[in-house]
Amino acid sequence: MHLDHNHTHDGPPAVSADAHRPDGRRRALRIGLGGPVGSGKTATVAALCKALRDELSLAVVTNDIYTREDAEFLLREAVLPPERITAVETGACPHTAIRDDISANLEAVEDLEDEIGPLDLILVESGGDNLTATFSKGLVDAQIFVIDVAGGDDIPRKGGPGVTTADLLVVNKTDLAPHVGSDLGRMAADAKAQRAELPVVFQSLRAEGGVKDVAEWVRGQLAAWVA
Amino acid sequence: MSRAALLVLADGRFPAGGHAHSGGAEAAVKAGRVSGAGSLEEFCRGRLHTAGLVAASLAAGAVLGLDPVELDGAADARTPSPALRTAARRLGRQLMRAARATWPSAELDALAREFPKGAHQPVVLGLAARAAGLGAEDAAYCAVYESVSGPASATVRLLSLDPFDATGVLARLAPDLDRVAHQAVEAARCALVNGVDALPAASAPLLEISAEVHAAWPVRLFAS
Numbered sequence A: 001m002h003l004d005h006n007h008t009h010d011g012p013p014a015v016s017a018d019a020h021r022p023d024g025r026r027r028a029l030r031i032g033l034g035g036p037v038g039s040g041k042t043a044t045v046a047a048l049c050k051a052l053r054d055e056l057s058l059a060v061v062t063n064d065i066y067t068r069e070d071a072e073f074l075l076r077e078a079v080l081p082p083e084r085i086t087a088v089e090t091g092a093c094p095h096t097a098i099r100d101d102i103s104a105n106l107e108a109v110e111d112l113e114d115e116i117g118p119l120d121l122i123l124v125e126s127g128g129d130n131l132t133a134t135f136s137k138g139l140v141d142a143q144i145f146v147i148d149v150a151g152g153d154d155i156p157r158k159g160g161p162g163v164t165t166a167d168l169l170v171v172n173k174t175d176l177a178p179h180v181g182s183d184l185g186r187m188a189a190d191a192k193a194q195r196a197e198l199p200v201v202f203q204s205l206r207a208e209g210g211v212k213d214v215a216e217w218v219r220g221q222l223a224a225w226v227a
Numbered sequence B: 001m002s003r004a005a006l007l008v009l010a011d012g013r014f015p016a017g018g019h020a021h022s023g024g025a026e027a028a029v030k031a032g033r034v035s036g037a038g039s040l041e042e043f044c045r046g047r048l049h050t051a052g053l054v055a056a057s058l059a060a061g062a063v064l065g066l067d068p069v070e071l072d073g074a075a076d077a078r079t080p081s082p083a084l085r086t087a088a089r090r091l092g093r094q095l096m097r098a099a100r101a102t103w104p105s106a107e108l109d110a111l112a113r114e115f116p117k118g119a120h121q122p123v124v125l126g127l128a129a130r131a132a133g134l135g136a137e138d139a140a141y142c143a144v145y146e147s148v149s150g151p152a153s154a155t156v157r158l159l160s161l162d163p164f165d166a167t168g169v170l171a172r173l174a175p176d177l178d179r180v181a182h183q184a185v186e187a188a189r190c191a192l193v194n195g196v197d198a199l200p201a202a203s204a205p206l207l208e209i210s211a212e213v214h215a216a217w218p219v220r221l222f223a224s
């Protein structure tokens, strides 16, 4: 082989979940947002960006199913400068791209840090298909599962890997509960039964407070990451 | 050498990013050129004897010890479509990550350092096979099989084609796969003596052209 072994830049890119980048610096904390289509993942990402962008250096990776719609929504809303938003193409299988074969997503998070410098936080939104889709530990350090009250108030009772094991369960669109006849008390009790001590947040992005509790949880994750 | 290592490398579930690519099938389906098992088989046969042969000879050449940087240049020269060059490098980078985690090797590390944004996938495939203790023929088999299995599984998703029909297509192509893999290894051995210019340069103009068209679609399921 005639490859140059004494290249000027540091070692080859990291392989997977290594907490440090090739240059020795700590990489960004990576938080995944999964959950069914339409539950409010992109809206939550947008709200988190607005809430955190003044105190943190952050970026977003979206995994759209067949368009760049989520990325374009975030660009249109101008929640972050365009170079901080990247879309990954998932080949009709969004759960594969976040769980079974995470290479394209890993590349996206690494490229973001290569191109815009050290980041504190990268949010990775899944394309969202079903209740079983969870993020690989090789891709994210923590994951949020977003469901909504309009998807049926029996979802927490049915459980599934997202509802049961996500580091944070968000029950979104509580403003709609009276209109769709969802019983929030029952959802909370079912979630508690499925998740024991794992946290659950009920939120409405249309109401006062909005994403406040989730943003607070993210700050806590970040504090633990850099500790 | 371990024969089982070949199964690991050739497994469609090997996490190297292939699932997001259709090998040109998405464009061919949209254009009506692939509409069922019969036309899928013709599409795959065409791809096998062109892009498949070239990829397999590059992979075999890397296993035999041809300079990977020269092989990468040879791959560029044999890939007129910029969209396909980009896809090949992206897939090469993803395979590199998976291979380095699976079969750590100084050669793979060196290639990753040389091409931080990815070398052409078949070149990485060859070095991955080498790192796994496999031979030139094994790498060629992986490449030819990938050249048809990618479009076949994408077509199952795109057309809701009966998966048994798609698998039947692959089985019927098996004798062709044997022949092309063999041809690729012969060509790679010849290139050891005569240089990388001796590698096959078969091309499929329609694959190249439709890859450019596909890359410009605003809405698509697959990255290529």
Ligand SMILES: Nc1nc2c(ncn2[C@@H]2O[C@H](COP(=O)(O)OP(=O)(O)O)[C@@H](O)[C@H]2O)c(=O)[nH]1
Pocket (backbone or CB within 6 Å): A035, A036, A037, A038, A039, A040, A041, A042, A043, A044, A128, A172, A173, A174, A175, A176, A203, A204, A205, A206
């Ligand atoms: N009423 C209500 N609508 C919401 C809320 N959060 C999101 N939405 C709306 O729900 C729809 C789907 O949200 P989106 O974030 O795109 O869902 P995703 O598919 O999970 O990313 C959009 O029209 C949002 O504006 C909420 O808290 N209350």
Ligand SMILES: [Mg+2]
Pocket (backbone or CB within 6 Å): A041, A042, A043, A070, A125, A128
């Ligand atoms: Mg979304």
